[in-house]
Amino acid sequence: MEFVRAFIVGGLICVVGQIILDHTKLTPAHILVSFLTAGVVLGGIGLYEPLVRFGGAGATVPIIGFGYALAQGAIEGAKANGVIGAFAGGITSTAGGIAAAIIFGYIMSLVFKPKTKN
Amino acid sequence: MENMTNKEYQQYAEKKIPKPTYFKNMLMAFLVGGIICTIGQLIRNWLFNSGLDEKAVAGGTSIILVFIGALLTGLGVYDKIGKIGGAGAAIPITGFSNAIVSPAMEHRTEGLIFGVASKMFIIAGPVLVYGVSSSVIVGILYLLLTKGR
Amino acid sequence: MAIKKIGLQTVKFQNPPSIISTYTIVGPKEGEGPLKDYFDYILEDDVWGQASFEKAEAKIQEETIKAAITNGNLTNQDIDYLLAGDLLNQIISSTYTARQLSIPYYGLYGACSTMTESLSLGAMLIDGGFADKVVCATSSHFSSAERQFRFPLEYGSQRNFSAQWTVTGAGATILSSTGDGPxxxxxxxxxxxxxxxxxxxxxxxxxxxxxxxxxxxxxxxxxxxxxxxxxxxxxxxxxxxxxxxxxxxxxxxxxxxxxxxxxxxxxxxxxxxxxxxxxxxxxxxxxxxxxxxxxxxxxxxxxxxxxxxxxxxxxxxxxxxxxxxxxxxxxxxxxxxxx
Incomplete structure (x- = not known):
């Protein structure tokens, strides 16, 4: 059942993004930034948590879930270490994904060459 | 032509653009996004079952998905998934990975410093800027709002 | 006295320059299109052994111009001017091509209008009595244009239906004061x-x-x-x-x-x-x-x-x-x- 919920929640989040893409002049980069920021805001005011409990990876894998994790981290950091924790918490909670993207990006650029589209 | 104002021409030109295949795009975004999230759920469950705590599972899931996105980008597959899935491929964290890996690969020809490393963030940089900044604001607001209690 | 100018923006050539030779090289995708039989050379891969897409584009333009000159039974010394341009910043494809050819060179920037810009100016040079043979050329490359104007090749995005596809290839025309047309x-x-x-x-x-x-x-x-x-x-x-x-x-x-x-x-x-x-x-x-x-x-x-x-x-x-x-x-x- 949790796979079905993940599929549906994740799929629907992407459909919202697709509707915005197709009906406006916004680019995927705009969508990424606005979804992420939306995730931070929703996470900050506690509205995203129920979706995470319901949808599991369907709510955490989309970039909006990345925003949620940033907000959660910042709040936890603030609870534990005050202002310093508010600064450090967001990146701490998402450090794995960010570091992975950087190191794998570097490695891939050494191993592979971009291919022309056809 | 001369009696057409810029505004009139822009409205006229807008009508000449073929419309996207809305329903098909939505369906494909749903399927591709859904599949990626289901794979994410599989990874989550697997990590949970190997005895990791919630934080380690969340981090581990991200790392594995980012790796999958990076590898598919390197192999020249992710751009094709993106063409089919649109937002369904862009919004999951694999799309974030694609946004970092693709410019890194593209700019390998300009060297490892000014090419790969500095161009790595041309698309995903704004995501980090807005994400990190807004999370700090959330953390500070949390402190301010809970201080009195 | 602008004796050859007619109307507001048009030149009528008194001794119309003749096209005496042309050459085209295109990429693999263009070579599968409806006009494939008209192109002189179709590349099997669009990097053509070069280290980057920009270098590949310059090579395509260079080989196109050389072949047009050879086709016209001419040598580089017979050409008075090379007029060329392309899409890349500082028109590098054309300039790095001109570096190899040692023909007096005017670099043009007209974006995708470069072919008729160069042909107009080349015809004026000849009819004006400043040249006997002029090469007009331009090139573009899907991948070099994509990275300059749009997204990385491996980035997964959807193209709008109004978006166009940059042609990979180059074309060169040799204009002459004498010849039997067109x-x-x-x-x-x-x-x-x-x-x-x-x-x-x-x-x-x-x-x-x-x-x-x-x-x-x-x-x-x-x-x-x-x-x-x-x-x-x-x-x-x-x-x-x-x-x-x-x-x-x-x-x-x-x-x-x-x-x-x-x-x-x-x-x-x-x-x-x-x-x-x-x-x-x-x-x-x-x-x-x-x-x-x-x-x-x-x-x-x-x-x-x-x-x-x-x-x-x-x-x-x-x-x-x-x-x-x-x-x-x-x-x-x-x-x-x-x-």
Missing amino acids: YITYATTGKIVDKGIKDATNMGAAMAPAAIDTLITHFNDTGFSPNDYDLIISGDLGRVGKAIVLDLMKKEGYDLSNLFTDCGVEIFDSEKQDTHAGGSGCACAAVVFNGYIYKEMKKGNFKRVLLMATGALHSTTINQQGESIPGIAHAITIDINKD
Whole structure:
């Protein structure tokens, strides 16, 4: 059942993004930034948590879930270490994904060459 | 032509653009996004079952998905998934990975410093800027709002 | 005294320069398109053994020009001027080509209008008595244009239906003061026309007003009517731009429906090749003209053609600063007879 919920929640989040893409002049980069920021805001005011409990990876894998994790981290950091924790918490909670993207990006650029589209 | 104002021409030109295949795009975004999230759920469950705590599972899931996105980008597959899935491929964290890996690969020809490393963030940089900044604001607001209690 | 100028923006050549040789090289995708049999050389891979797409584009242009010169039974020393341009910043493809050729060189920037810009100026140099042989050339490359103007190749994004596909290839024309045609008889220089389109994925709509302006000016200046031509062909307006030109020209009283098409529409099969609104780039007009149109004129299938390459003269920087896209279109009359 949790796979079905993940599929549906994740799929629907992407459909919202697709509707915005197709009906406006916004680019995927705009969508990424606005979804992420939306995730931070929703996470900050506690509205995203129920979706995470319901949808599991369907709510955490989309970039909006990345925003949620940033907000959660910042709040936890603030609870534990005050202002310093508010600064450090967001990146701490998402450090794995960010570091992975950087190191794998570097490695891939050494191993592979971009291919022309056809 | 001369009696057409810029505004009139822009409205006229807008009508000449073929419309996207809305329903098909939505369906494909749903399927591709859904599949990626289901794979994410599989990874989550697997990590949970190997005895990791919630934080380690969340981090581990991200790392594995980012790796999958990076590898598919390197192999020249992710751009094709993106063409089919649109937002369904862009919004999951694999799309974030694609946004970092693709410019890194593209700019390998300009060297490892000014090419790969500095161009790595041309698309995903704004995501980090807005994400990190807004999370700090959330953390500070949390402190301010809970201080009195 | 501008004795060769007629009307507002047109030059009528007294001794029309002759096209004596052309050559085209295209990439693999163009080599699968409807015009494949007209291209002189089709690349199997678009990197062509080079270290980058930019270097590959320069090599394509260089080999195209060398082959055009050889085809005309000439050597580099016979050429008085090389007029060339391309899309990349500081027109590097053309300059790094010129570095290899040691021919006196004028670098041009007209974006995708470069083919008719160079042919207009080359014809003027010859008819003005400043040169006997001029090479006019331009190139573009899908992958080098993509990384300069759009996204990395491996980035997974969807293309709009109004977006066009940059043609990989190069075309070169050798103009001569003597020869048996086809001849360049008129050149109408375009003005910048900007109707405020900002959408860089809809270049056809950005350039169409310039094309309409140049067409009407050309007919007024020369006294030609559309039916004096066997073919009127624009450079890279694509489907959207072509439809706008047909529609708005009709409103101006010119029915072009059976005469007018666009190189970008002709070069790809947009259904099968998934190129959306069609081809674009400097090479689009260059390879369709130097391949298809020139060869059909040599066979006598077209007697008089109006070639009008179209350019969108913006950059991503100024576009991000909120500016719109200025368009331009230069038209030349190519005739199998001198007058």
